[in-house]
Amino acid sequence: MTRTTRGRRRASLVATAACALVLGVAGCASSSSSKGGGNKSGPLVIGASVSLSGDFADSGKAVQRGYQLWADEVNAKGGILGRKVQVKIVDDTSSPNQVTTNYQNLINRDHVNLVFGPFSSLLTVPASQVAKRYGYAFIEAAGGGPSVFAQNLQNLFFVQRATVLTSGDVFADWILSLPADQRPKTAAYPELDDPFSAPIAEAIRKRFEAAGIKTVYKEVYPAETQDLSPVMSGLAAKHPDVVVSGTQAEDAYAQVKSLIQLKFSPKFMFMSNGASDPLNFPDKVGAANTAGIMSVADWYPTSDATGSQAFVSAYVKKYGGTAQQIDPTSAEAFACGQILEDVAKQTGKVDNATIIKTLHSGTWQTLLGSLSWDQSGAPKGTMSLVQWQSGKLTPVFPAADAKATPLSTKPNWGG
Amino acid sequence: MHALIQGVILGVLTAGVYALMASGQTLIFGIMKVINLAQGAMVILAAYLSYQLHASFGLDPFLAIPITPVALFVIGVAVEVLFLRPLRQGDKAELSLLVTFAVALLLEGVISLGWKTTYRSINTSYANSSWTVFGYQITLVRLWAFLLSIGVLVALYLLLNRTRFGRAVRATVQNPESAQLLGVESRLVSALGFGLGSATAAAAGSVYGLLYAFHPGSHYDLISLLLSIVVLGGLGSIGGAVLGALIVSVSSSVVAATISPAWSAMTFFVILLGVLLVRPQGLFGSPVRGAI
Numbered sequence: 001m002t003r004t005t006r007g008r009r010r011a012s013l014v015a016t017a018a019c020a021l022v023l024g025v026a027g028c029a030s031s032s033s034s035k036g037g038g039n040k041s042g043p044l045v046i047g048a049s050v051s052l053s054g055d056f057a058d059s060g061k062a063v064q065r066g067y068q069l070w071a072d073e074v075n076a077k078g079g080i081l082g083r084k085v086q087v088k089i090v091d092d093t094s095s096p097n098q099v100t101t102n103y104q105n106l107i108n109r110d111h112v113n114l115v116f117g118p119f120s121s122l123l124t125v126p127a128s129q130v131a132k133r134y135g136y137a138f139i140e141a142a143g144g145g146p147s148v149f150a151q152n153l154q155n156l157f158f159v160q161r162a163t164v165l166t167s168g169d170v171f172a173d174w175i176l177s178l179p180a181d182q183r184p185k186t187a188a189y190p191e192l193d194d195p196f197s198a199p200i201a202e203a204i205r206k207r208f209e210a211a212g213i214k215t216v217y218k219e220v221y222p223a224e225t226q227d228l229s230p231v232m233s234g235l236a237a238k239h240p241d242v243v244v245s246g247t248q249a250e251d252a253y254a255q256v257k258s259l260i261q262l263k264f265s266p267k268f269m270f271m272s273n274g275a276s277d278p279l280n281f282p283d284k285v286g287a288a289n290t291a292g293i294m295s296v297a298d299w300y301p302t303s304d305a306t307g308s309q310a311f312v313s314a315y316v317k318k319y320g321g322t323a324q325q326i327d328p329t330s331a332e333a334f335a336c337g338q339i340l341e342d343v344a345k346q347t348g349k350v351d352n353a354t355i356i357k358t359l360h361s362g363t364w365q366t367l368l369g370s371l372s373w374d375q376s377g378a379p380k381g382t383m384s385l386v387q388w389q390s391g392k393l394t395p396v397f398p399a400a401d402a403k404a405t406p407l408s409t410k411p412n413w414g415g
Numbered sequence: 416m417h418a419l420i421q422g423v424i425l426g427v428l429t430a431g432v433y434a435l436m437a438s439g440q441t442l443i444f445g446i447m448k449v450i451n452l453a454q455g456a457m458v459i460l461a462a463y464l465s466y467q468l469h470a471s472f473g474l475d476p477f478l479a480i481p482i483t484p485v486a487l488f489v490i491g492v493a494v495e496v497l498f499l500r501p502l503r504q505g506d507k508a509e510l511s512l513l514v515t516f517a518v519a520l521l522l523e524g525v526i527s528l529g530w531k532t533t534y535r536s537i538n539t540s541y542a543n544s545s546w547t548v549f550g551y552q553i554t555l556v557r558l559w560a561f562l563l564s565i566g567v568l569v570a571l572y573l574l575l576n577r578t579r580f581g582r583a584v585r586a587t588v589q590n591p592e593s594a595q596l597l598g599v600e601s602r603l604v605s606a607l608g609f610g611l612g613s614a615t616a617a618a619a620g621s622v623y624g625l626l627y628a629f630h631p632g633s634h635y636d637l638i639s640l641l642l643s644i645v646v647l648g649g650l651g652s653i654g655g656a657v658l659g660a661l662i663v664s665v666s667s668s669v670v671a672a673t674i675s676p677a678w679s680a681m682t683f684f685v686i687l688l689g690v691l692l693v694r695p696q697g698l699f700g701s702p703v704r705g706a707i
Contacts, residue, residue: 224636
């Protein structure tokens with residue numbers, strides 16, 4: 001062992017002892033803090049660590065807006081069970097270490113009554129572990145990666161309609177629902193090497209191949225790939241009927257731009273992410289070039305799910321802009337609060353044990369639609385298939401969500 | 416075969432932009448023996464300046480090229496005078512690595528403050544246009560970028576070979592002491608040389624912003640690419656930088672189009688390693704005496 005390591009270990013022992021002392025004192029001072037704690041009267045304080053700086057800052061702020069807006073709305077209606085709601089947000093700088101510290105502090109030092117989740121699976125995993133340790137329910141809007149559900153925590157509930165891995169299923173469902181002569185015969189899969197991109201395209205590929213749709217191109221490109229033109233030129237040379245892109249944001253825009261420059265327009269085009277961004281996608285690739293491109297969404301501004309339109313008007317009133325400019329992450333964060341309200345309404349309680357027990361059964365109506373979860377907290381539903389039609393992202397499948405008929409052939413570039 | 420030829424076309428057109436960025440890098444090394452790790456950050460800063468000129472005034476990035484190089488020239492001269500000149504001659508090569516890396520971080524920080532950390536791209540009306548020639552697509556933006564790069568490189572060549580300043584630069588590269596004895600003001604040449612290297616980064620940056628989306632941290636990927644190109648071509652050789660850019664760009668483009676994008680970045684490192692084993696000074700580098 002080196003001197004530095006030994007020194008660090010000694011320092012950490014001292015720190016641990018100090019923490020134990022502080023926690024002990026805190027425990028004596030407030031005996032109600034240990035399990036699912038906080039005060040049982042006064043305002044209902046909900047703590048959340050959100051990335052207000054660092055890599056996830058933009059999305060983190062969208063989560064913050066959703067939580068805050070819900071608190072304002074519920075307080076305007078008199079709060080939950082007569083208690084005003086206070087949302088206590090702390091910044092985790094997009095760091096897994098900081099998020100752990102933040103939830104420790106929220107629970108042990110600030111004695112918040114409840115907690116909501118942070119942004120990203122990366123931060124949700126350590127944060128949910130802290131919540132589990134102290135018996136807190138962990139309702140979270142933005143950690144849907146496989147690593148979150150692999151923990152099999154019984155206190156976690158992911159407030160979206162599907163997990164990352166199953167989010168593309170709805171596109172496969174639609175394609176395979178087409179009459180055999182209208183289905184694509186060949187498929188290409190350009191995939192970003194990212195746990196939230198490639199696995200979505202891969203899940204679709206398995207179903208397509210099982211249904212006899214031939215794979216003519218499948219390549220995974222590294223995240224640092226700057227120039228996607230050569231990649232897409234290799235794809236275009238194979239003339240696939242359907243392009244299933246496992247993308248994030250910038251690579252999705254680059255794929256579309258490259259295909260336009262290469263003058264290759266497939267019959268069907270699906271992108272896991274990027275194309276579902278109502279603001280940036282048309283801005284980056286040109287509004288006329290979006291026509292026919294498909295993606296998935298669990299919320300869209302025209303949704304008529306429970307409370308969606310009220311959310312849109314409240315959001316625009318509070319933050320300005322237009323409905324189209326609302327980041328779906330804000331809607332997902334808002335839905336966390338809706339679920340809490342419903343539990344309180346149904347049980348007459350808002351303690352953590354009740355929330356965990358209650359949410360494990362039944363379906364819950366939110367602005368995202370009906371939600372229900374398995375034991376690991378993975379939602380059991382499917383996403384909506386959305387397609388760009390006349391410059392707008394429109395839900396087209398399944399029929400229950402559809403606002404328009406899907407275009408069975410993507411128009412050529414430029415509409 | 417179609418994918419291969421299309422890959423070569425894309426690679427050649429992109430090589431022009433890489434050559435432009437790398438020529439500034441190699442020029443600075445030739446004159447001052449300084450490896451400028453801030454060259455990538457300067458390209459990105461110029462891309463942001465072009466982006467802003469386009470967003471605020473609707474100025475086409477190609478038309479911004481007379482403006483951004485002037486700004487970066489001034490920044491380059493300031494960096495040389497403020498940060499590099501005070502370094503002791505004996506330690507200059509090693510310490511300049513640290514200093515220019517610090518400059519890169521400083522520029523990254525300033526860009527993050529000014530434009531935030533989200534991706535930006537410059538979208539012009541002709542951004543997605545291309546010409547079909549014998550069934551192959553020639554992207555308009557890349558073609559203009561390529562022609563512009565050739566133009567700037569020719570101008571740089573003429574500046575170095577047909578002007579008094581160029582003679583002074585070449586003399587400093589070949590033998591700094593003798594050049595000084597013959598009356599060349601080497602401190603001035605260094606400052607102007609660093610400024611000139613930064614100005615070429617600016618010209619490349621405007622074009623870079625048209626081709627790719629960028630964010631403040633984009634310079635990390637860029638600097639590793641630029642270093643590979645100048646080492647492959649031979650540190651200090653502009654001709655080498657052009658050839659290095661061509662090899663790097665065409666090989667990675669062809670591999671991405673025909674084999675796999677996963678092997679694309681690896682390919683030019685393999686080529687680089689192979690060349691260095693045979694010619695440690697790079698393709699055009701001189702083991703004894705400098706030459707541009």
